[in-house]
Amino acid sequence: MDAVEVDGLRIAYRRAGAGDPLLLLHGGFEDSRLWMDDIERLQEHVDVIAWDAPGCGASDDVPDGWRAADWSRTAASFIDALGLEHPAVAGFSFGSTLALLLARDHPESVGGLVLVGAYAGWRGSLDADEFARRVEATQFTLTHPVEEWVDDFLASVYTPETPPRRRNLSRELVDHWRRDTTRALLDVMMLDLSGALGSIATPTLVARGVDDTRSPREAALEIVERMPDARFVEIADAGHDASGPALDALLIEAAHAAAAVH
Known part of the structure; x- marks a missing residue:
């Protein structure tokens, strides 16, 4: 892994290949290692390029008082520090909300978006009952041993057909997750970004696994409907x-499209 200093933080990342740039933002309870097969x-x-978000993997801890604007600023500064010009930015789950924040706050940094398992923040994508349940479940992880909640969490993310190696890696990453990162992550996930979607003109692909039981299909469709330049794709099986060759093909397409525009 490489690392770069961004806004006083050491941010670790993986980088490979050449050509049109593609930045990958991982979800909660994980880091860039979940992108290694991709x-x-x-x-x-x-x-x-796949970063370890602040507080994740080999990156520095999230500073005290970290807020949504800090997440998006650091992502934009990371893009600048690596000299990436209008990359396509793909975010999974928590990473999808962060990608929307980045495009809202720093549109000049982003050439295209791919939102996978997408949320316009939980408040912006879930009904009131599910929002409350999701917040309660996440707060539960802060005060209870991993063994009391990890199986339910993994069952909501992966299907029975997921290769055991990938699921086992995810389970291992949960053991090394930092609780202070969860507290900072919640500040982003509790947002309602639905009202900002109409102002995000970045070309966007919203991709959803057909068997996704965690991010509602209606939420993905609403994001597409509200954004001025967005389309929806479902990934079978x-x-x-939704990691796999089908998603990778969409990511490659997005990277080439963003580079062609800019």
Whole structure:
């Protein structure tokens, strides 16, 4: 892994390949290691970068008082520090909300978006009952041993057909997750970005696994409807985690499209 200093933080990342840039933003309870199989496939076609978000993996801890604007600013500064010009930015789950924040706050940094298992923040994509349940479940993880909640969490992310190696890696990453990161992550996930979607003109692909039980199909469709330049694609035989060759093909397409425009 490489690392770069961004806004006083050491941000670690993986980078491979060459050509049109593609930045990958991972979800909660994980880091860039969950993208490794994708990187292996993508590097033949694009310059692929997967960061460890602040507080994740090999990156520095999230500072005290970290807020949504800090997440988007640091992502924009990371793009600038690596000299990426209008990359396509793909975000999974929490990463999808962060990608929307980045495009809202720093549109000049982003050439295209791919939102996978997408949320316009939980408040912007879930009904009131599910929002409350999701917040309660996440707060539960802050005060209870991993063994009391990890199986339910993994079952909501992966399908029974998910390769055991990938699921086992995810389980391992949960053991190394930092609780302070969850507190900072919640500040983003509790947002309602639905009202900002109409002002985000970045070309956007919203991709959803057909068997996703965590991010509602209606939420993905609403994001597409509200954004001025967005389209929707469903991926067969995939759940909330839609990683695989079908998603990689969409990511490659997005990277090339963003580069062609800019």
